[in-house]
């Protein structure tokens with residue numbers, strides 16, 4: 525279970541300037557690197573227990589269960605352009621953060637050298653707020669676990685520094701930084717304003733906050749998925765992903781141009 529937790533690191537999504545994958549739209553292709561938050565079912569063929577290709581996953585998805593950890597589509601499904609296991613326990617949070625940033629930076633540079641020109645770099649979401657953490661850390665009122673969010677913030681600060689640096693150094697590319705942490709935290713804190721009725725219990729799962737046990741075929745999911753921020757102990761619902769993708773595509777992710785994914789792909 526701990527390994528899943530760290531899968532949340534290093535989400536990124538990018539479009540290559542010239543490419544080959546079919547898809548009539550604003551960009552010729554979109555390559556997505558990430559964890560189970562964005563997995564469309566690549567895991568199905570892998571020897572892993574992290575699978576979601578069974579009901580009730582996909583209960584609100586046209587294709588049914590696909591391997592997406594959600595009742596519907598992931599944020600990538602929504603964005604589709606209109607168009608590691610880690611050894612974290614061997615490191616202090618600070619050292620582990622540095623290691624992640626270093627490796628991630630190297631991989632970004634490799635992609636740049638291969639010709640990638642438009643990057644959307646997504647920071648870590650407020651993982652102290654997911655039902656799994658509420659259960660693990662014994663949150664009594666369902667409030668976010670501050671210490672876990674704090675760790676995410678340390679990483680995010682360094683990530684932002686790296687993105688600024690890369691925008692300076694690698695002039696031919698644009699790195700758009702998406703502060704998912706702040707936006708998602710705001711949605712969770714003000715969930716009622718976004719039409720949710722529940723921001724801390726998973727729609728499908730077991731134990732405290734439905735955060736202890738993964739969503740399994742034996743569980744009945746909540747009746748109305750649109751009222752929940754979290755689908756299972758780790759992943760948000762389709763409704764939440766709709767809000768997030770709109771923000772990415774049309775929102776104000778940063779003060780300078782390009783401000784959002786639409787401007788990034790049209791630039």
Ligand SMILES: *[C@@H]1O[C@H](CO)[C@@H](O)[C@H](O)[C@H]1NC(C)=O
Nearest residue numbers: 719720721747748749750751
């Ligand atoms: C589900 O919840 C949403 C948000 O509260 C509401 O708009 C919708 O009508 C509900 N759907 C059903 C079938 O109750």
Ligand SMILES: *[C@@H]1O[C@H](CO)[C@@H](O)[C@H](O)[C@H]1NC(C)=O
Nearest residue numbers: 602603604606769770773774
């Ligand atoms: C995709 O484009 C359409 C039309 O411009 C827009 O209504 C929609 O919100 C866009 N998708 C996202 C994820 O914002």
